[in-house]
Amino acid sequence: MPYEVLRGSVFRYGDSVDTDVIIPARYCTSFHAAELAPHCLEDLDPTFVKRVSAGDIIVAGYNFGCGSSRENAPIAIKGAGVACVIARSFARIFYRNSINIGLPILSAPEAVDGLNEGDIVEVEPGTGAIRNITRGGVWTADAFPAEIQSIIRAGGLVEYVQKRLASR
């Protein structure tokens, strides 16, 4: 997960954005970002893919990514150019999948209250700092447990396993 500062505009959604609307199963015969990204969120917000630019940030309510274990979901979001997802909470498989593929996700309930559609927001995934540039407001996301930070620091789960295998 990158430690640089991310900056983009906010796309805001509600609670329980599920993996079926993030990427419907009809597209899950592929796991390639280039094929998935054009359909990201299309059943929830058909305009999303047309409006989103690289570096933008999704802000949502509770239980983001609930439903299926499909890794296609964070892959589609990352592939669409989204730099980071901030939510009140994440469903657990989505949470793991995002860390594993290197999509920064931050759980920050108060920040969600202070971020509106279209606001420009700055995020430092390393420290969890979130700043609303448009309206002001600074928050800190919940920290990752140390064990998960070591996976993030290794560069993701693939790199983590590579290191473990190499040390055998």
Place this chain on the structure above:
Amino acid sequence: MTLAEKILARHAGLASVKAGQIVMAKVDLAFGTDVTTALSVEVFHRMGAEKVFDTHKLALVNDHFVPAKDVQAAALSKAMREFAQEQGITNYFEVGRSGICHSLLPDKGLVFPGDLIVGADSHTCTYGALGAFATGIGSTDLACAWALGELWFRVPESIKVVVEGRFGPNVGAKDLILKLINILTVDGALYQALEFTGSSIRNMSMDGRITVCNMAIEAGAKTGLIAPDETTWDFIRGVNPARLISNPASLDLDSDPDAVYSQVVHIDLDSLTPLVAEPYLPSNVRPIKEVTGIKVDQVVIGSCTNGRLEDFQVAAAIMQDRPVHPGVRLLLIPATPQILIALIESGLAARFVKAGATLSPPTCGPCIGGHMGVLAKGEVGLFTTNRNFRGRNGHPESKVYLSGPQVAAATAVKGVIADPNEI
């Protein structure tokens, strides 16, 4: 410790663990399906791994888009098939001998009480019905488990669900779990384990327990768990006598009297009526009385939630050979070849088809909107599956109501959502 903590502690090689702790734990089974495995294979190779940790501890199951629904789906299965051959995976399940993973793997004897199981499918929590700690993961985690034989887990808090009382007529396991999801909401058990106890759980069949634990994730739970008892050991005796042990108590698979729970929920079955979850969330649960009369285009009885023999027997008892309503398509999808055979040999299959239903080979099919009964724009379905999210079962403007096989059978006959006690 709770049952969940005990299983994780044992697999992490620790004397005890506490909720919230993160552990590396060894897995007993790490499986994937035709939708998730191809990506795991790619990641496995990208990790630089060459051999899986144990060729007997993987299972590769053709279930979601099979028999292959299109060229891309065929390629996914092909990648899984080739990996199984390359690695010498003993538990590779090919179409014709395969079924929906969460029904197939317990029946194949691959789930044992106290096991730690991961699967690249969110309903992996189902195996808690047999007293295994089982949870869904993504494809990258699965590749990691294949390479290392272990994975990190956050030890979950447990919610104790105490179920007492008796099911009324035409009320069953699905109604119980819908009720619980309604109480907890879709994230009320997030990151936690649901531990089901109480006399009604003890009296419940394995098929019923599978339905209950299957939908733990619909409340956000990491797993659903039922401590093993005679019903569990009878089931194991049938499917895996070789692994049976003489002294099950030595496995220590009961929560301790001083185990800590985050919450205790009581459910009384005596007051439960048939329930239906309205679109677009499994927690939008209503008593049947409030939804009767809604016109339905398609009824599906199947999936990892309600595709077992008992579910079809219940449906047949309610239909009593009455014809399927002319405005309804009734799709029956047995979860495994064994269940399909039982339907054929018992004569149930012929009775359903004569009534106007159609019988599909074992597959996930319409449960995931893949094939074999996808809904058109504006259509309404009543499914015995577990999720009714927008667009899951077809067009984003289609709608799916969820119920048990009782309401589904009554609805198929009436053409509108119907109370099985009033047809």
